[in-house]
Amino acid sequence: MRDTTRQPARPRWSRSRFPHARAGWAAIITVVGALGIPVGAGAVTLTGSGSSAAQPYMLALFRTYSQVHKSVRFKYVPDGGNAGVKDVQAGRVQFAINTRPPLASDSGTTYSKLFLDGLCIAVHNGNNVSNVSLTALKDIFRGIDNSWSQVAGSNLSTTIDPIGRNATAGSYTFFQQAVLGGATQASNVLQVTSDGLVQTGIENDPRSIGYVGLAHSKTGVKRLTVGGIPCDAAHIRSDTYPLYRYIWGVVPTKGTSLQVVRFLRWVAYSAAAGQIINEAGAVAAFNASPSKKHRGKRR
């Protein structure tokens, strides 16, 4: 006798079991195809990492370059100049941006100068001090001077709260070489991971002093002169500001991407890039001026 209670087995892929399968697959294929079109059209993504101090300038340069060369996109991780160099050495990224000159430990990489920047010394707006010498700066960040009463020109008599960068930052290595004479920062220096955090720390702490790139010292903090020389574009361009520095492009010595080389040469020499660099707050070093067709004088 036939068992009428049991349902007849349905085929696994019958339309009654999956009535909307065809519509679903069509949608998936359409979406994947649409996403794949830019890849298929020859878009290139250049990956880089490095200085957070130079990030404001680099983001502006990336934007403009991508507008001119529509197939080029950028991905940049601001993990610090020293970390960026190690990323290039490890082959994780195609280029890095660093704020200090090459060291012996940077084997396998090639450095090229892009433009100029300054490492500015900043304090809270409520601090009357306006100038600091390199010696006094060294004593502060080495923990020798720890009261504002020891710093000429300050209206404060409180302890000094120095804020600096951590080891992955090219700014820290530059500061270590240019100010500390190779010594390490004192243990009472608050180490943060980006220039933005240095700026925020100074804004919130009336006793603080820190070092930041030019771009992060324009608002909210008070820039000091160093040895009587202000940290501004004119004095950086003329090499008179003691803590001027080049922003360097770092690429692997072997297997450099041609697209990366073209981009870095555009940054260093083109008039358009020079204009962006100056507007963003850094100082163009080699770029042709907009009125001239030839390349700028190379230092």
Place this chain on the structure above:
Amino acid sequence: MDLSDDQRAELWLGALVCGVVVLLLAMLGFILREAWPSFAHNGLSWFGSGGSADRQLQSIFDSGTANGPQQYEIHAWPMIWSTVLTTTGAVAISFVCSLFVAAFLVKFAPDPIKRVLEPVVRLLASVPSVIYGLVGVLVIVPFIGQHLITESERASVTPVIQLSGYSLLAAVLILTVMTAPVMIAIFAEGLRSVPRGWLEGSLALGVNEWRTFWKIAVRTARPALIAGTVLACARALGESVMLFMVSGSVGFAPNPADGLIVLFEPSRGLAPTILQNTDGLSSPPMAHTLYAIAALLLFSALTLSLVGWAVKRPMKRYQHAGGVA
């Protein structure tokens, strides 16, 4: 052979669970393998103190090049001690506060207040930790730095550390607020699960309501209290973003012998150390060191779970009564 829907579902779910277990074991094995070079170079001194942890991390990072010897020396005691202090402090304060809030919610709160308080607690539990960190950096840290720390306290430690408001106190306060909602929810659930008959029986015998609640209900809900505490400890152990923003980011071990100043001393726990040095992962010895810290955190979380299970075992008789397991 045709399988029924139930059997098919059982197979799929079983396969999914096995896949998750395999993934977890693979992750554990990977982390231990990557962590081994750091432990092998340092031995037990990895867990001890000696020198500046920040300078050791910097040396480790700088040595990560193709040429030259690679540095692995690290004494992680300052980070371990900071983690112990912040976790213990936050969970202890949070436990007391959460128990009272849960008791109020379950037993004493009028319905209108209950209807407002319960969603607020749930909302607090879902706030991302970076929001707490922002509030900490913009409100708590400046308040501590400008109003609670005296100039003499600052001057007494300034050659060694900076008392600027980024402190153990800020970390503990905010971590307490972060862990309390989790504990309140679990404690309240446990208290609600106590059989009404037990409470009514106690009241019928002439015991007052307050005493009945604390002696009967809270005691019965002990498995839930332990579960909530373990969960809160696990959250506190793994918290990195908020602690990185407010604790001071200095590899310093706060010293209780300093008296009240210890509350204002900066430090940095294990999880924030990983976050702060993530940029240095491209340096192989730094990567191994960070994996070693991660392995210690994993081991701590596992130990916490085992301790919680061991403490709850004698209380199994309450589980049949409806306490949360």
